[in-house]
Each structure stands twice: as C-alpha cells, then as structure tokens.
Amino acid sequence: KAGVTQTPRYLIKTRGQQVTLSCSPISGHRSVSWYQQTPGQGLQFLFEYFSETQRNKGNFPGRFSGRQFSNSRSEMNVSTLELGDSALYLCATKTSFRVADTQYFGPGTRLTVL
Amino acid sequence: EDQVTQSPEALRLQEGESSSLNCSYTVSGLRGLFWYRQDPGKGPEFLFTLYSAGEEKEKERLKATLTKKESFLHITAPKPEDSATYLCAVQADGTSYGKLTFGQGTILTVHP
Numbered sequence: 001k002a003g004v005t006q007t008p009r010y011l012i013k014t015r016g017q018q019v020t021l022s023c024s025p026i027s028g029h030r031s032v033s034w035y036q037q038t039p040g041q042g043l044q045f046l047f048e049y050f051s052e053t054q055r056n057k058g059n060f061p062g063r064f065s066g067r068q069f070s071n072s073r074s075e076m077n078v079s080t081l082e083l084g085d086s087a088l089y090l091c092a093t094k095t096s097f098r099v100a101d102t103q104y105f106g107p108g109t110r111l112t113v114l
Numbered sequence: 115e116d117q118v119t120q121s122p123e124a125l126r127l128q129e130g131e132s133s134s135l136n137c138s139y140t141v142s143g144l145r146g147l148f149w150y151r152q153d154p155g156k157g158p159e160f161l162f163t164l165y166s167a168g169e170e171k172e173k174e175r176l177k178a179t180l181t182k183k184e185s186f187l188h189i190t191a192p193k194p195e196d197s198a199t200y201l202c203a204v205q206a207d208g209t210s211y212g213k214l215t216f217g218q219g220t221i222l223t224v225h226p
C-alpha cells in the first residue's frame with residue numbers, strides 16, 4: 001500500500017510570495033491534517049479536512065489556508081510569506097473522522113523563505 | 115489547554131544500555147496517546163497507539179506503557195539504528211479527531 005505523498009519535497013521562496021503544497025493520502029484515508037514543524041515550536045496543528053470540509057483549525061494567521069478535493073487529496077496555501085514561515089510542513093492522513101485512530105505522516109515539504 | 119511534556123530532551127546511550135523515555139500529559143480527557151519515531155529530514159513514523167491506563171504494546175526492542183498521567187517508552191538493548199527523535203502526541207476530548215498535540219520530542223543517540 002502506497003504511503004502518504006507530499007509534493008514538492010523542497011521549496012525556496014522569497015518574502016511576500018505565496019506557496020501551495022499538496023498532499024495525497026493513503027488509499028482509503030479520507031481525513032487529512034496538516035502540521036508545521038520548526039525547531040523552536042515543534043509540531044503544531046494547522047488544520048484538518050474531511051469530506052472537503054475544514055473540521056478544525058489551529059492557532060495560525062489567516063495567511064494559512066487549505067482545501068480538500070473529492071478524491072481526498074488536499075492542498076495548503078500560504079500567502080504573503082514571512083521568514084518565520086520557513087519550516088517542514090507535514091501532512092497526516094487517517095481513515096475516518098470520528099475515531100481516534102492512527103494518523104500516518106508523509107515525508108513533508110521543506111519550505112525555505114528568503 | 116492540552117499539554118504534552120517529554121523528558122529528557124536528549125539521551126545518549128551505549129549500545130545494549132536499556133533506558134526509558136517519559137511523556138507526561140495534561141488533557142481534559144484522553145482519547146488516545148501516540149508514539150512516533152522521526153529520523154532527520156523525514157516525516158514521523160508511527161510506532162504505537164495506547165488508549166487506556168494499564169495498556170502496554172511492544173515492537174522489537176520497544177515497549178510503550180500508559181498511566182493516567184504519563185506514558186513511558188522503554189528501549190531494551192538499543193542498537194545504533196534506534197537513534198532518532200521520539201515524539202509523543204495526544205488526541206484529546208473536546209477537539210476534532212484529526213488534531214494531535216505533540217511534545218517537543220526526545221533525541222536519542224545510541225553509540226556502538
């Protein structure tokens with residue numbers, strides 16, 4: 001069974017630009033969550049999608065947004081990039097919405113903002 | 115607010131020297147506690163899920179246990195390939211099932 005796929009794996013952007021990251025879940029997984037990982041803050045929850053609806057959102061500014069498509073693939077967008085947005089962005093997927101089952105993580109997208 | 119604290123921050127062991135990592139949590143209600151392993155530059159790799167106090171799970175040299183306030187990850191006779199960052203996360207009542215709250219991790223280094 002193929003794992004969670006994230007594209008691109010690496011990105012370099014400049015301040016003020018915007019970026020879109022993509023996540024393809026494991027087959028059969030319909031819940032997609034996004035996390036930001038930095039050395040200082042660790043792993044922090046960004047948002048969760050299920051059935052094309054945002055179910056929860058973490059404490060991040062409105063510059064961070066996301067969406068989910070009917071095939072469960074998800075994208076997240078960061079507009080007006082800041083230096084502090086440099087991080088590893090991780091996508092995690094699981095089968096269902098209303099069960100505390102295991103989330104499986106992708107390899108991440110390393111975003112560097114110059 | 116849900117909180118997860120892991121200790122120690124870093125642990126250096128000699129090959130074969132057993133030890134334990136600690137994960138203390140404060141949540142209104144625990145739905146599940148998860149252990150992950152993360153290698154540099156990679157995404158977290160799932161290890162264990164624990165749901166209730168008293169539960170234990172084992173996989174090779176690793177054993178995870180859960181009490182009402184903390185979880186331990188016991189590493190028996192570690193090998194250099196066990197070197198990684200070990201992350202603990204909780205899924206808490208009152209939030210969506212897709213949100214995990216993570217600790218800062220324990221960086222484990224096993225010397226041959």
